[in-house]
Each structure stands twice: as structure tokens, then as C-alpha cells.
Amino acid sequence: MSQYKVLIVGQGLAGSILAIQLSRRKIPFLLLDKPGYTVSSGVAAGMMNPIVFRYLTLGWRSVNLFNQAIGFYRDFEAESTRNLLHQVDVARILGEGERIQWEKKSQLPGFGNWIDLNFSGKDLMPPVEAPHGFGLLRNLAWLDVEGFLHTVREKLYHDNSLIEGFFSHDKLRCTVSGFEYEQQQFDQLVFCEGHRAIDNPWFKELPFRPVKGELLRLFIPKLRTGFVLSKDVFLLPIGDGMFKLGATFDWNDLSNEPTMPGKRYLLDKLQTFYKGEVKVVDHQAGIRPAMADRRPVAGEHPVIKGMYIFNGLGAKGVMLAPAIGSFLADKLAGISTEDDEISPSRFDHDLRL
Ligand SMILES: Cc1cc2nc3c(=O)[nH]c(=O)nc-3n(C[C@H](O)[C@H](O)[C@H](O)COP(=O)(O)OP(=O)(O)OC[C@H]3O[C@@H](n4cnc5c(N)ncnc54)[C@H](O)[C@@H]3O)c2cc1C
Numbered sequence: 001m002s003q004y005k006v007l008i009v010g011q012g013l014a015g016s017i018l019a020i021q022l023s024r025r026k027i028p029f030l031l032l033d034k035p036g037y038t039v040s041s042g043v044a045a046g047m048m049n050p051i052v053f054r055y056l057t058l059g060w061r062s063v064n065l066f067n068q069a070i071g072f073y074r075d076f077e078a079e080s081t082r083n084l085l086h087q088v089d090v091a092r093i094l095g096e097g098e099r100i101q102w103e104k105k106s107q108l109p110g111f112g113n114w115i116d117l118n119f120s121g122k123d124l125m126p127p128v129e130a131p132h133g134f135g136l137l138r139n140l141a142w143l144d145v146e147g148f149l150h151t152v153r154e155k156l157y158h159d160n161s162l163i164e165g166f167f168s169h170d171k172l173r174c175t176v177s178g179f180e181y182e183q184q185q186f187d188q189l190v191f192c193e194g195h196r197a198i199d200n201p202w203f204k205e206l207p208f209r210p211v212k213g214e215l216l217r218l219f220i221p222k223l224r225t226g227f228v229l230s231k232d233v234f235l236l237p238i239g240d241g242m243f244k245l246g247a248t249f250d251w252n253d254l255s256n257e258p259t260m261p262g263k264r265y266l267l268d269k270l271q272t273f274y275k276g277e278v279k280v281v282d283h284q285a286g287i288r289p290a291m292a293d294r295r296p297v298a299g300e301h302p303v304i305k306g307m308y309i310f311n312g313l314g315a316k317g318v319m320l321a322p323a324i325g326s327f328l329a330d331k332l333a334g335i336s337t338e339d340d341e342i343s344p345s346r347f348d349h350d351l352r353l
Contacts, residue, residue, distance in 0.1 A: 012041035015192035021329035072322035093231035207292035214262035215246035299343035
């Protein structure tokens with residue numbers, strides 16, 4: 001008999017958070033990860049925002065997901081004595097006519113807590129170009145994702161729950177009692193493979209729509225702001241004159257390589273509101289695992305019992321993963337049923353072909 005009940009493949013945000021949720025429920029698991037095989041979490045800016053800027057609407061289940069995420073990361077900080085979660089406000093640089101839309105929205109129930117239209121931006125040093133003013137989104141947060149992943153990794157090593165290595169799908173045997181991988185038995189198996197799920201023989205028919213993203217780390221010596229500045233791109237202050245500038249969206253090039261056009265796009269967008277001196281310190285790229293219907297996917301394979309997927313976190317993995325990881329851990333413990341909105345069974349037809 002194996003000492004582990006669950007095998008998790010992949011230690012991005014999905015695998016890490018599921019691992020923590022299983023630990024909290026005292027369910028023994030082994031996590032197998034090949035670092036760098038695909039990268040998304042490792043380059044994420046870490047922003048959590050329940051509002052969809054483009055339409056100024058609350059996203060799918062977003063307030064609940066946001067609150068659960070804050071609670072999860074706060075608890076994790078307390079357990080690990082690391083400071084990883086930071087409260088932040090986002091100053092949106094408004095376009096022509098946008099203020100009217102923001103004013104209307106701020107009157108609606110549920111929005112008043114988030115939107116503030118009294119921010120003048122006069123304290124930004126040096127001034128940022130905003131001829132139509134700012135709309136402020138208050139009380140958002142960002143997570144130091146790199147620090148979070150590193151802390152989880154240390155904990156899993158310490159608990160003997162992590163092995164570094166590549167999971168080879170053709171070495172897996174489905175048995176009557178579960179799964180066998182390299183002489184180890186598991187009752188359940190969860191694939192948290194990020195965008196590499198497109199190669200997974202049991203789930204590859206799902207309608208994945210991965211999106212490449214690029215991000216710059218900048219040193220901006222003269223800009224003083226405690227706010228995230230946002231207009232087409234976001235500029236997130238991370239301390240000591242350092243900023244993250246992101247992000248691009250590309251559905252065609254799915255390499256992990258940063259590109260010159262990506263860098264130029266980000267710097268050109270920054271120039272529309274900030275023209276001061278900027279030094280590029282680092283340039284990173286990753287592939288966001290996303291689904292065609294823009295919902296995450298978490299649940300059991302409709303045919304192969306005990307086999308699960310946790311994927312499709314898109315551009316909002318930091319906010320989505322804690323609640324979904326909690327749901328999935330309960331499901332593995334047998335105390336929750338499938339959630340139809342995120343179940344892989346919503347694509348039943350694709351998986352049974
Ligand atoms: C530039 C950029 C900026 C972003 N900014 C934000 C942001 O501000 N806020 C936000 O919420 N989200 C952001 N995201 C999105 C966020 O990164 C994703 O939602 C999330 O990280 C996806 O996590 P994941 O665990 O599903 O996938 P991944 O992070 O890709 O993790 C998958 C893991 O599985 C491993 N793996 C895969 N196959 C195998 C195998 N066969 N064997 C062993 N290991 C395997 C991979 O190596 C990797 O470690 C951003 C993404 C990008 C690219």
C-alpha cells in the first residue's frame with residue numbers, strides 16, 4: 001500500500017494551492033514537478049482584482065473568490081511567517097467619456113466599496129499624464145507569487161511530499177484500485193500541468209486556449225507612487241523604485257521566449273502616461289493556461305474515476321486558485337460534489353470522443 005493517497009502533477013499556483021489545501025485536511029499526497037517545463041505562475045505579477053476593467057463589471061463569482069483568496073494567503077502567511085500579500089489601490093487613467101461610466105457604476109450596489117472618483121493624482125511625483133483624470137479601485141491586493149511558490153516548495157520538501165522530475169503520461173497504469181506510477185500506488189491523481197495539459201492524453205480534447213504573456217521589471221528612479229497605475233497596461237510598484245509592467249496577450253506564439261515586439265508594446269503603452277527615465281531590469285514571458293469559455297476547469301474525468309484536472313486559471317490564477325483548490329480538496333476527500341460550472345464534464349462531448 002502506498003503512503004500517499006493523491007498524486008499531483010505540477011507545482012504552479014494550481015498544484016501548490018491544492019497541496020496546501022490537502023495538507024490542511026491531512027490527506028497524504030505526493031507532488032511531482034519539473035520546474036520550468038512550462039512557466040506561468042513563475043512570472044505572474046500577482047494582481048488580484050474582482051473588477052473587469054474593460055466592461056467595469058464584477059467578474060464571475062469574483063467578490064467571493066477575492067475574499068476567499070485573501071483569507072487563504074493571510075492564513076498561509078501566518079503559518080509560514082512570510083510577508084507575501086500586499087494591499088494596493090489601482091489608479092485607472094481614464095479615457096475620454098469614461099468618467100461618466102465610472103460615476104454610474106459607483107452608484108450601483110456592490111460597487112461603492114471598490115470605486116473612488118475623488119483621487120486627483122496630484123501627489124504622483126513626477127505627474128502622470130491623465131487629462132481625463134483617474135478612477136481609483138480601492139482595497140485590491142497583489143501576491144508575491146515567486147515568494148509564495150518558493151515557500152510552498154520548501155514546505156513540501158521538508159514534508160517529503162515533493163519530487164522534482166518529469167511526469168511521463170505513458171508510464172501511468174490505471175488499475176482497479178486507482179493508479180500506479182513508477183511502482184507507487186495512488187487512489188487519485190490530479191493534473192495541474194498548466195498549458196502543457198494540451199499534451200495530456202486523457203484531457204487534451206478539452207477546448208484549451210492558452211495565452212502567452214510578457215512582463216517587464218523596471219527601475220524607475222523618479223516615479224513615486226504607492227498605487228498601481230493602469231491604462232492598457234499596469235505598472236505595479238514593488239518597492240525600492242522597482243516596478244512590474246505588464247502584460248501582453250498573444251494567442252499565436254506559445255513559446256516561453258520574451259520577444260522584442262512584446263517589450264516594445266509594453267514600453268510604448270507606458271509612454272502614453274509616463275515619459276520619465278526607465279531602466280529595463282528583466283523581461284519575462286509565460287503561457288497562461290486558459291479555456292475557450294474563459295472559466296477554470298476543476299473536477300473529475302467523466303469516464304476515468306479518480307482522475308482529476310485543475311487548470312484554465314487564465315489571467316486570474318492568484319484570485320481563483322484558493323477557492324477552487326479548496327473545493328477540489330473537499331472533492332478528493334469525498335465531501336463535495338462536482339461543480340457544474342467548472343467541471344470538465346461541461347465539455348463531456350469532447351472527452352468521450
Ligand atoms: C506575464 C504574466 C502575468 C500574469 N499576471 C497575473 C496576475 O497579475 N494575476 C493573476 O492572477 N494571474 C496572472 N497571470 C496568470 C497566472 O500566472 C496563471 O493563472 C497561473 O499561474 C496558472 O497556474 P498553473 O499552476 O495552472 O500553471 P503553471 O504556472 O504553468 O504551472 C504548471 C506546472 O506544472 C509543471 N508541469 C507541467 N507538465 C508537467 C509534467 N509532465 N511533469 C512535471 N511537471 C509538469 C510545470 O513545469 C509547472 O511547474 C499572469 C501570467 C503571465 C504569463
